Amino acid sequence: MNLLFYIFSGLMLLCAALVVANRHPVTSAMLLILVFFFMAGLFVLLEAFFLAVIQVLVYAGAVMVLFLFVMMLLDIRSSQIRRQNAPAMLAGLSVGFAFWVEFWLILRHSALPVGAPMNFDAGIRPIGKLLFSEFVLPFEITSLLLLAALVGVVLLSQKETR
Amino acid sequence: MNIALSDYLLVSAALFAIGLAGVVMRRNTLVIYMSLEMMLNASNLALAAFSKFNAALNGQILVFFIITVAAAEVAVGLAIIVALFRVRQTVSADEINLMKY
16 A cells, blocks of 8 residues: 555656656646546545546546647647746746745644544445535536536637627 | 655645646646646645545545536636637747737
8 A cells, every 4th residue: 555655646746747847748648647547546545436536537538638639629830849948947946846845844843643544434425425415505506617618618619700 | 654644745735836837837828737737636635635534525525526627627728728829829828928919
């Protein structure tokens, strides 16, 4: 279990760094799919099996297919792939590093639970019960949000006719 | 030694930091968008870890909602990028700097 955690998180962070560092967007998208798969592995280690399935289905499946479709649609020529400018790179690295160090300092001075409780049933059945009892209103609002997104995308992607 | 909650949170923070660095330093709007997705995913990992170590399912429910909203958000955002590309013929964030064209 411990070894799996180190493998998954290490490979995930490596792929994430390559997503940012890579120059070609399609390669970045492929590496991002790997990031999502390793994240699903971490979810399995956290006993969140439902989330692992959703992660692979929605993120690695639907979202990344959408990304790749848009890349094919846009047909970005290699002349548009330019090198990074140094100030932005420096700013990005320093902001990311500062955030991580800050988080590490906060974690070091906070009292977090060390061991996980044993009696934790995180199957699909309790999640479904919770989703349709306590969280039924947000669940229904989500359906409205998806409908709004659908209408918005159709409106945005139609050609100007007037 | 077992994996503690802080280890998961550190990994989540590292992923978030990588996404943040990507948003700041990349110029391609598609890659910026991918970095945003990574940041959302990092928060999902933190929520799932909290959910397990507190033996409460509410965190996982929140992750479920975040994933749903992120899927909707990606569809709208990519449609906006395509619409911008139609007008400006570029996806570089340096050249998409006007609010109205």
